[in-house]
Amino acid sequence: MKLTRRNALALGGAAIAITLVPVNAAFAATDATLADIAAFTGGAEVGEGGIELTTPEIAENGNTVPIEFSAPGARRVIILADGNPNPGVATFNFSEMAVSEGTTRIRLAGTQDVVAVAEMADGTYTQVANSVKVTIGGCGG
Numbered sequence: 001m002k003l004t005r006r007n008a009l010a011l012g013g014a015a016i017a018i019t020l021v022p023v024n025a026a027f028a029a030t031d032a033t034l035a036d037i038a039a040f041t042g043g044a045e046v047g048e049g050g051i052e053l054t055t056p057e058i059a060e061n062g063n064t065v066p067i068e069f070s071a072p073g074a075r076r077v078i079i080l081a082d083g084n085p086n087p088g089v090a091t092f093n094f095s096e097m098a099v100s101e102g103t104t105r106i107r108l109a110g111t112q113d114v115v116a117v118a119e120m121a122d123g124t125y126t127q128v129a130n131s132v133k134v135t136i137g138g139c140g141g
Contacts, residue, residue, distance in 0.1 A: 030082055030083070030087065032086075032087050033080050033082045033087045033115060036078070036080055036087050036088050037078075037080070037115075037117055037127070040076075040078045040091075040117055040119070040125075041117065041119070041125045044124075044125055045125070046117060046125040046126065046127050047124060047125065047126045047127075048126065048127065048128070049126055049128075050071065050072075050073075050074075050118065050120060050126040051069060051070070051071040051074065051077070051116055051118045051126050051127065051128050052069060052070045052071070052128070053067065053068075053069045053114065053116045053128045053129075053130050054067065054068040054069070054130075055067050055068075055114050055130040055132050056132060057131075057132070057133065058132075058133045058134075058135070059108065059132055059133070059134045059135070060135050060136065061134075061135070061136050062107060062108040062109060062110065062134040062136055063107055063136075064105045064106075064107070065105060065106050065107070065108050065114075065132060065134070066103070066104075066105050067079065067103070067104060067105070067106055067114060068101070068102070068103040069101060069102055069103075069116050070100070070101040071100045071101065071116070071118040071120075071126075072100055073100060073120055073121045073122075074094060074100040074118040074119060074120055074121070075093070075094055075100075075119045075120070075121060076091065076092065076093050076094065076118070076119045077091070077092045077094075077100070077102065077116055077117070077118045077119075078090070078091045078092075078116070078117050079091075079092075079104070079106065079114065079115070079116050080114070080115040080116075080117070081106060081107075081108055081109070081112060081113075081114055081115075082112045082113040082114070082115060082129075083108070083109050083110055083111070083112030083113070084107070084108065084109045084112070085109065089106045089107075089114075090104055090106070096121075100118075108132060108134050109134075110134050111131070111132065111133045111134050112131070112132065112134070113129045113130065113131050113132075114129065114130050114131075114132055115127060115128070115129040116128050116129075
């Protein structure tokens with residue numbers, strides 16, 4: 001291919017477009033996290049949306065990181081910390097009359113993704129992931 005000014009602009013534009021496309025945090029999940037998600041869902045397909053996860057962008061200390069979630073209409077919610085030695089952090093079970101939301105503090109080994117997967121009332125699964133930057137690790141990091 002002959003490198004002309006037009007080709008150089010096209011390649012540069014393509015490179016910029018690729019860097020601006022958001023990467024889904026679930027694709028970066030470790031094998032242990034993927035195994036926990038598969039065990040929770042029974043191997044069912046997991047969609048996006050329907051659950052809101054609130055985490056700090058930066059946690060100064062990984063020993064106590066506050067998280068909060070809201071998943072209207074969820075039966076169960078599992079919280080996973082992708083970079084921890086044991087990713088499964090918490091599981092919340094809700095009755096039909098309960099408000100499907102919760103809050104807790106978790107321990108993070110270092111900068112990583114926190115993933116929430118919810119089983120909805122109709123039997124479908126949905127997930128969301130947030131990245132948390134940890135300055136002092138809480139799991140020996």
